[in-house]
Amino acid sequence: MKRISALAVALAIALWALPGHADPAAGEAAFKASDCTACHYTDGPAKEKTIDDQLAKKGPELWYAGSKFQKEWLQAWLQDPAPIRQMKFNSVTEANPGDHPKLAAADAANVSDFLMGLTSDAVEAGVVKPKKNAKGRLIFTKKMPCSGCHQYEGRKKKLMGGRSGPSLVGVGKRLNPDWIYAYLLTPEIFKPVKAMPVFVGLLSEKDMKNVASYVANFK
Numbered sequence: 472m473k474r475i476s477a478l479a480v481a482l483a484i485a486l487w488a489l490p491g492h493a494d495p496a497a498g499e500a501a502f503k504a505s506d507c508t509a510c511h512y513t514d515g516p517a518k519e520k521t522i523d524d525q526l527a528k529k530g531p532e533l534w535y536a537g538s539k540f541q542k543e544w545l546q547a548w549l550q551d552p553a554p555i556r557q558m559k560f561n562s563v564t565e566a567n568p569g570d571h572p573k574l575a576a577a578d579a580a581n582v583s584d585f586l587m588g589l590t591s592d593a594v595e596a597g598v599v600k601p602k603k604n605a606k607g608r609l610i611f612t613k614k615m616p617c618s619g620c621h622q623y624e625g626r627k628k629k630l631m632g633g634r635s636g637p638s639l640v641g642v643g644k645r646l647n648p649d650w651i652y653a654y655l656l657t658p659e660i661f662k663p664v665k666a667m668p669v670f671v672g673l674l675s676e677k678d679m680k681n682v683a684s685y686v687a688n689f690k
């Protein structure tokens with residue numbers, strides 16, 4: 472009995488994964504129909520928008536979602552959106568209410584296919600590999616103030632770090648390592664309204680790669 476149900480599950484997964492199942496055009500339609508556009512831009516880049524344009528939306532820009540996220544994470548998160556930022560987007564005082572809209576599984580598959588098609592030329596593929604990068608760790612925890620604003624897991628999974636930036640716990644499953652580097656290297660392209668300090672000039676490109684590699688290894 473156990474064996475049969477395991478087979479059924481495997482078969483269902485195999486059918487699900489058949490090419491052509493998820494549909495970006497259907498995803499774009501579902502994105503609009505679910506009113507995602509009320510809170511998110513899907514056209515970029517950020518530097519072409521004024522602060523007022525950006526404040527007109529209550530959520531982060533998604534025009535480079537396909538360069539920023541890992542598809543599996545995105546598809547799962549859209550169905551069960553646990554808070555990423557501890558503070559409400561763009562606020563330094565209000566806690567994140569954790570009330571992000573949820574999508575049903577079929578819509579999440581199509582919408583994540585649509586979003587993964589939105590990419591930025593500023594992100595070069597294959598530059599950063601996730602590693603227990605000792606130099607990156609030193610930069611993140613000591614040399615630069617990264618950990619003052621970002622939560623991460625220290626020894627024995629102890630939660631450490633600040634709350635003003637997005638949590639970096641689980642980044643290894645969530646973010647594209649090459650996007651983290653591009654975000655440090657060309658912040659003006661991705662700049663959110665509540666921006667983080669610019670490290671251009673403070674960190675060499677090599678050290679940006681080191682710290683991106685270290686962060687991309689967070690479990």
Ligand code: HEC
Pocket residue numbers: 502505506507508509510511529530531532533536545549553554555556557560567571572573574582
């Ligand atoms: C009422 C405004 C609102 C609506 C409607 C909304 N979102 Fe969001 N979205 C947000 C906010 C705020 C965040 C930041 C959440 C966090 O950090 O935990 C967010 C985060 C996201 C993220 C992660 C972005 C990042 O850079 O961290 C994705 C992907 C996303 N939303 C997709 C969607 C989709 C798809 C829909 C439609 C089903 C949708 N959102 C509808 C406000 C909204």
Ligand code: HEC
Pocket residue numbers: 531555556560561611615616617618619620621635636637651654663665666667668670682683686
């Ligand atoms: C003063 C606070 C502050 C410091 C210091 C800081 N950050 Fe940030 N960081 C932020 C804010 C604010 C954002 C973007 C907020 C948003 O999108 O809602 C951000 C975004 C990020 C993101 C993208 C996360 C995501 O899910 O969108 C990464 C990765 C990141 N920072 C890494 C770093 C690294 C590495 C350092 C050190 C070299 C650093 N940060 C230093 C505040 C900070």
